[in-house]
Amino acid sequence: MPRIIALDYGKKRTGIAVTDELQIIASGLTTVASDGIFDFLKKYFDTEKVSKVLIGEPKQMNGQPSESSLLIESFVQKFRETFPSVEVCRWDERFTSKLAFQSMIDSGLKKKQRQNKALVDEIAATIMLQEYLTRKMI
Incomplete structure (x- = not known):
């Protein structure tokens, strides 16, 4: 079965998470500079079967698109x-991102490690993908 990838795309970095081949578990893959995301994905797609890519849709609390929506729409x-x-x-x-930061605290990462924004982006993509998998199974 092909994998599903989640992308937490941002202006500077993109956090990436991927499922296992059975599409049951989401795991963090890496974080790459956003200006290199297409090169990374081309290489990844050459080695792994991927059927779907989940791309984060930033919204405000009221459900309206956030300020970064135009940037992400262009990427999509x-x-x-x-x-x-x-x-x-x-x-x-x-x-x-808030859930990612809280999970870093809960897992006992030291303050210096929690300041690693690349790790926050990767964990955020993983949370997004796991939420998708959980809803898909319901």
């Missing part, structure tokens, strides 16, 4: 043009 459009055979699914990413 380019992604669809570059990888037309990969299904894109948008996913509400509200609170994932």
Whole structure:
């Protein structure tokens, strides 16, 4: 079964998470500089089967698009043009960064480790993907 990838795309960095081959468990994969995301994905897609990419959809508390929505919409459009055979699914990413930071605290990471924004982005993508998998199974 092909994998599902989640992307927490941002202006500077993109956190990436991936499922196992049975699409049961989400795991953090890495964080890459956003200007290198397409090169990374091309290499990844050459070695792994991926059926779907979950891309975070930033929203405000009232459900309206956030300030970063235009940046992400541009990324989604380019992604669809570059990888037309990969299904894109948008996913509400509200609170994932806060949940990621809290999970770092809960797991006992020291303050210096919690300041690693790349790790926060990777964990946020993992949370987003695990939420998707959980809803899919219900």
